[in-house]
Amino acid sequence: MANSTPNHSASDAASDEIKVSHPFAEMVSMFFRNYAAVAGLLLLIAIILFVFVGPYFHPTDPFEMVWAPFSKPMEEGFVLGTDYLGRDLLAAMMVGGQVSMAIGLSAALISLFIGVTVGAFAGYYGGFIEEALMRFTEFFQVLPTLLFSMVIVALFGASLLTVTLAIGVVSWTAVARVTRSEFLRIRELEYVAAARSGSASDWYLIFKVILPNALPPIIVQANLMVGSAILFEAALSFLGLSDPNVMSWGQVIGSNRPYILDSGFTVAIPGFAIFLTVLAISLIGDGLNDALNPKLRQR
Amino acid sequence: MSSAIANDVPLLSVKDLVVDFKTRAGNARVLDHVSLDIKAGKILGIVGESGCGKSMTALSIMGLVPNPPGKITSGSISLNGRELTDLSEEQLCDVRGSEIGMIFQEPMTSLNPVFTVGEQIAESVRLHEKASKQAAMARAVDMLKAVDIPEPEIRARAYPHQLSGGMRQRVMIAMALACRPTLLIADEPTTALDATVQAQIFDLLQDLQRDTGTAIVLITHDMGAIAELADDVAVMYAGRIIETGSVSNVLSQPQHPYTQGLITCVPHLVPDPPIEREVLREIPGMVPALTNLGAGCAFEPRCEKAFARCKAEKPALLQISESQFGACWVLEEESA
Amino acid sequence: MSANKDLVVKDLKVHFGGGKKLLSGRKPTVHAVDGVSFTIPAGKTFGVVGESGSGKTTTALAIMRLVDITDGSVTLGDTQISALKKDELRAARSRFQIIFQDPFSSLDPRKRAGEIVRQPLDLMSIGTPSERAAAVSELFEQVGLRPEQQHLFPHQFSGGQRQRIGLARALSTRPDLIVCDEPVSALDVAIQAQILNLMSTLQKELGLTYLFISHDLGVVQHICDEIAVMYLGQIVEQADRVTLFKNPKHPYTKALLEAVPTVHGNKRDRSQRTRLHGDPPSPINLPKACRFASRCPRAESRCHNDIPPLEENDAGHKVACFFA
Ligand SMILES: Nc1ncnc2c1ncn2[C@@H]1O[C@H](COP(=O)(O)OP(=O)(O)OP(=O)(O)O)[C@@H](O)[C@H]1O
Ligand SMILES: Nc1ncnc2c1ncn2[C@@H]1O[C@H](COP(=O)(O)OP(=O)(O)OP(=O)(O)O)[C@@H](O)[C@H]1O
């Protein structure tokens, strides 16, 4: 089985004309060959347009009580209906989406940054550095995350920035573990030794050799994180710990949750929006993974 | 063939076996009209470059061609006069182990890491024979002794990872032999073993063939191993047998250009090396992809004797002497 | 060019483990390489053969400074490689390079063939960028690949072609020494001949020194000028290629040579060989005796009690056996 690939490709390499395109162009074209990823990208663009451009066409204030509570979608002229206070749900979805997406993406980036750094150094250097870093990671892992972020928010005040930081700081441990185990595996491979004997510095080995090869599981982890960050923010706002003056999908869910049995749509709609966002991002992540993998870039 | 005398009837006879694989790049004819005979108590060697279909030949005989994507398209395999390609999976399962034993290429992946090696041998005994647990275990210990493992009672209680590579390979042989098969297929049984350990395994195979009369199919890419162990040899290239015959003939007078290349491109160990070193003979180029073999001889792009006809038609096996066959147009021209 | 480019390895020792971990206590010490000395004259090929686990790869990695050296010295020309500190070492790396056994794991799957070959040039800032590009094209031709194949990824090459890329990478810095750890073991025999011939040609053209590790004695006999046989971390015999194969003295070398099946052999020959039994002892608990004694057909009580020194006769043939 393992023989089949080199055999075929070998003859490809020998006989075919070699077309040279810019690596980035090749990556882009590879991405666009993955239809699911393209669908994900379109979906994400649609969501972004909806939350950022939508308010220009539908400039209702999401905090203003405009009608009786719980009017069903498409009735009484409100496309998505109204919530328990009689506020326009469509406006809340648009404006709230801005916050949710911003928090989701930036919290994911923060935890990616911390997690990859900690995991990479632990996995690459091993020994004392690894043990110290992993004890540190375990410490964060066993902390009750919600409680810890509550403490952060309570200490530094409930603003968008602190909420994002709090989420990022409590959710990087999974990334760190994945990164470390990939580094442990890859650093033993011969191409790493080859690069080292080609005079590569530690820095080069970590970021230019090992990290690119460790990306696939990290990207998967990052995808999961965007979703969980959005949900985390929902949990915080449900507990009244996010900025009450800022609308978000999580806020919509949290505030309408007591009435879920009577008027499920007020929770279902933001829930569905979160689902779509997470879906779009994981499809894109999948496509990115393919685009970054030279083995799939067949001509 | 009709003139074959009764006691000369082969134990295993493979005729015109064709195996196809569906791949992304199209249909790959992995085995193309492969025919082999092996008589009881003999050792048949199969040699050839990586990917030429050696393992696939073995898997076909065992009824283990991965399906899908693979499939036996046509041909027959008969063991002791019984056709194997018609058997149901259950019947095949019975044949495997009781009549044919196999040693796989990677010993570590074919042993179960969570059972002791004794348990695993005993299990394969019980799978094919009615035997009590104790009797099967006793047999396992006997088998370990038979394959030259020191302190077999103790080793039977060891897990695969506690044994060295050579010992694991011997455990595999013990397992394959536990039900006293009439045919043993050994697929590169010594890759990844040291020369001295490899010699131990080869000695074991040879003793076995001599003492029990088990026929052995020995798959390898080492011509030396063929020379010292096998009675007959089949040389494969891109899914076809391109030369076959008795070892003494094929190795001393190889007829096919590929066989000639295979023998001369290896630096052979000699007791007194010449002071001046020669340049090794090379076979230029590389093995073609099985998905786009042309109409001609598959070796043609690499062959220095090739001429017009080689590109157009595939040569069939031609009898050269009493016990030697070659598939090459040059041979056809010469004999014509 | 400075005259002296010999590689001199003196009493090299590499021991693994032995350090303490925070919680799990002491790890046992593995004596992977335990006092190895040899000299490779510039432009020659020095072969190392031996049992699996005898420390061949570890010796190679130690010379390359890819594992920590426990004791001893490695000197290439006037530079003591084993004493170099971080930045000096990185600068000196251009003079010694390595090719690995596995053509599949030794090339970064995410880099193009050209990038892989160019990497050492970039990292050591050798030449201007456009000179580097030209050098890479030239290297590709030198190892028998087409320059436009630079743009392909490793998985698009066959095993033999990948080994050529590895060779091009090793040659890129114009090194004096190339350490080859089983460079043809993973290749089919037909391809193996191509690579061996290429290596010989390059050696003649560029005056390279090779440290050549292999378990294929036929290959070693073909390509090496001087050969050392290792057993459990030590050299047990060393001689030039003609002497070693004509007149092996150590019982392990003899057994090893007899174990190799050859096309000239036939069925009867096998039964006359001396058979070795058992496995080598573990490199953790080493006996204070000849390390081969437990498997040696000639061993006497002395072998189980004393360590035979590696002694050299007038012809430069070194053996570590009481009966040699
Ligand atoms: N699952 C599969 N799908 C497609 N092709 C396959 C599959 N398994 C094997 N092949 C092809 O079948 C051919 C024969 O494979 P086989 O394993 O018999 O080779 P081999 O001669 O045993 O090689 P080696 O010496 O490397 O073991 C190869 O070209 C391989 O690419
Ligand atoms: N990083 C390591 N940590 C601990 N032990 C090691 C390490 N690397 C190698 N060893 C041990 O050192 C010994 C020598 O290994 P080495 O890889 O040098 O052998 P080798 O001669 O190259 O064998 P082979 O022929 O199988 O490649 C072995 O016992 C091995 O298990």
Ligand code: SF4
């Ligand atoms: S048939 Fe032609 S190409 Fe094939 S081996 Fe014979 S001479 Fe060479």
Ligand SMILES: [Mg+2]
């Ligand atoms: Mg095989």
Ligand SMILES: [Mg+2]
């Ligand atoms: Mg090694």
